[in-house]
Amino acid sequence: MQTATALGTPTPSAITFFFLIVALTLAITYWAAKRTHSTKEFYAAGRTVSALQNGLALSGDYMSAASFLGIAGMVALYGYDGMIYATGWLVGWPALMFLIAGPLRNLGKYTFADVVAFRLHQTPVRIAAAIGGILTVLIYTIAQMVGAGLLIKLMFGIPYLYAELVVGAVMLVYVLFGGMIATTWVQIVKAVLLLGGVTVLTLMVLSHFGWNPAELYAAVSQKLGQKALEPGTKVVTNSLDAISLGLALMFGLLGLPHILMRFYTVPDAKAARTSVLYATGFIGYFYIIIPIVGFGASVLVGRGVITGLDKSGNMSAPLLAEVLGGTPFLGFIAAVAFATILAVVAGLTLAGASALSHDLYVNVVKKGAATEQEQVRVAKISTVIFGILAVALGLLFEKQNVAFMVGLAFAVACSANFPALLMSIVWKRFTTAGAVASILTGAALSVFLIIISPTVWVDVLKNKAAIFPIKNPAIVSMTAAFVIGILVSLLAREPSAEASFEDEKLRTYLGVGAE
């Protein structure tokens, strides 16, 4: 079934909104570039970002095109199960607040590796942490870039190759010239546009149903059957799978380098906490209203039309926008989705570049002895390397099924990065060997287990039965990372690490000496 839609053709409104957004963000970059000279400005926006600004920027980093188009699509096609999926994406934020927000801000400088390496031997820990961090960022980037290419192709009719090049070039300009200041403001613009756009879409759906959600649900039930409003088996098949995925979503957030990096842009731990509260509010609000958009699309557009354009359901929100607000509104929503992709990729690139330059080059190759000028230069070179890598990976994985990549990024983050980060903060006996073993175990095990799990072994590689039964390996790989980290630390004491635990503790809890 196919109906007339302007989707997939570059309409005047889509092009206008697209250029307006790009012009605005480039103007911001120009302004930010004049304020970006030192490493503190390049990596951490000079630590002058306010709590509200950082709250919006955190939401911008987190709410990717997958959350916007993907969850709306899931609700449109699978009903209530899409809602279950949405709740899982929020629960990491309170955990981030309770367990690491304050210490992370007090202990680190630019990257989470600063915290892990605080009192351990720099070289091995930095290398291991950079491996965990870069692996997470790369996997997340592949998911974003492939998604970006396909979405832009679908929405604007631009060929995949050009879509990748446009995303790569524009976001590279943001990061290269404007560093964290530009990236933060691009995230803020994107978060405001996304929250605003989805709010308007939600209000239009509700106005269509007499401002009464019950009437929307009635229409869903009549058109698609009551099953659409009941939990099915799309997200939660059995308890073990659901618990493991929940762990990955909850603790994966606590190991996402591009999110953790944002904590260094605010002046102190109090601002860091307040920014998480804002972010949790914005993201929670977003996940509460996005199912209304999805349900609205399933009734007003219809599942047949949605899957006719794209089987995954990603086009349900843009199609709904067209039905409710005509081609101009479709153009606006398409441009917002594009801005969403740009901003998330920019954030990831900055995080990847900081791991390359700050963790590997400055702290491993140069042993911390690099001039300010050299550090900024290396940061910019790393940005270009990472930007080219992002486009190359996007092109390489074009024809691959990358739906599992976001889940994998969260699994690697919660297994490789989070255990070492938490143990370095709370446990005096934690050693260099323990940290390295924990990070490498978490990284290798999460990647290996997902390959032999149903997610890749059956869905991607088309084998009959999986070797490892759980779809997301977090429950095994994260536990293993903790156990290995503890056992290896207990094998041999590290007196120097224990000796500096007192200074670390004072800084963790009182912020004495925090940068």
Add this chain to the structure above:
Amino acid sequence: MQKSTHEMLESPEFKKLVSGTWTIATVLTIVLFIVYYGYIILIAVNKPFLAQKIGVYTTLGIPIGVGVIIAAWVLTAIYVSWANRVLDVEVSRLVAEVQK
């Protein structure tokens, strides 16, 4: 009297601050687990419960799903409010006592 790092870490006030911080963090994390996993396990073991109607068509699962999201935000707000009222006051008092 100004305290050295070691004296500060050994002081009962500092120990109370650390244990208080982790008590709050642990309790709230456990509540978060109960709320979220309670919801997920409910879906896994008792779908009919969430499928029961509370309106003509609206199912109980819908407000419960929204409730999980709101609860997550409320827990975050409780932590921030505690940190602003109790933690920050105590931290600035102790910082003043540490030798620079």
